[in-house]
Amino acid sequence: MTKFNDLPSDDNSYLFDPKILKDINWENATCTFKNNISIANPGDSLVMRPLRDDDFHQDYLELLGQLTKVGKIEEETFFKRFEEMKECCGTYYIIVIEDLKNNRIIGTSSLIIEHKFIHTAGQRGRIEDVVVDNEFRGKQLGKLLVQALVLVAKKLGVYKISLECKIHNIPFYELFGFKKDEQSFMIQRFEEMY
Numbered sequence: 001m002t003k004f005n006d007l008p009s010d011d012n013s014y015l016f017d018p019k020i021l022k023d024i025n026w027e028n029a030t031c032t033f034k035n036n037i038s039i040a041n042p043g044d045s046l047v048m049r050p051l052r053d054d055d056f057h058q059d060y061l062e063l064l065g066q067l068t069k070v071g072k073i074e075e076e077t078f079f080k081r082f083e084e085m086k087e088c089c090g091t092y093y094i095i096v097i098e099d100l101k102n103n104r105i106i107g108t109s110s111l112i113i114e115h116k117f118i119h120t121a122g123q124r125g126r127i128e129d130v131v132v133d134n135e136f137r138g139k140q141l142g143k144l145l146v147q148a149l150v151l152v153a154k155k156l157g158v159y160k161i162s163l164e165c166k167i168h169n170i171p172f173y174e175l176f177g178f179k180k181d182e183q184s185f186m187i188q189r190f191e192e193m194y
């Protein structure tokens, strides 16, 4: 069982260096955690870590299926997309919580960094694809996943971070300092093509 503190920095199978998670400054956290839950100890047999190139086999896509339509994805496609993300160094931070008892991913969230010219060649962050497995909800894991990435974004020096969510999830995201913006959010969907 690989514990959080033992995640190796030189393991090339991770999407990003696990050290980034270990170096988070939790003093900047805006929410509190019950039951002594922490990044180093998310629960019995659970470990938080970056997405790994073999997570296709740990039910990562099945978990995303609890959030939205995933479609049929072969292992080769998963691996290719993973490698593309990894090559965009400093852009994709996908974290997961694995249940080591069953080798299953039971929680995930993503931080995507946009690299800009504006704001003195600044960076902005987006939180996406937050989901906790049905059986593990209400155990502080969603909070841990989002808080961790908000703090990673802060450490990376983004000038702002945003997300889109359903109205009923607004109170959840307010825990991390997100506020409803008065700007209009516009969208055009091409989903029927896929």
Ligand SMILES: CC(C)(COP(=O)(O)OP(=O)(O)OC[C@H]1O[C@@H](n2cnc3c(N)ncnc32)[C@H](O)[C@@H]1OP(=O)(O)O)[C@@H](O)C(=O)NCCC(=O)NCCS
Pocket: 034, 066, 067, 130, 131, 132, 133, 136, 137, 138, 139, 140, 141, 142, 143, 144, 164, 165, 166, 168, 169, 170, 171, 172, 173, 175
């Ligand atoms: C939303 C979600 C990620 C929350 O994860 P979770 O592990 O169940 O939540 P946690 O146990 O970490 O924390 C929930 C806390 O937020 C509060 N909360 C507020 N609004 C909430 C909401 N809409 N859903 C869940 N918790 C909410 C809870 O009261 C709880 O407070 P507490 O810590 O004081 O008890 C999870 O319910 C989920 O995967 N939902 C389906 C997918 C989804 O909607 N994802 C978000 C897409 S924008």
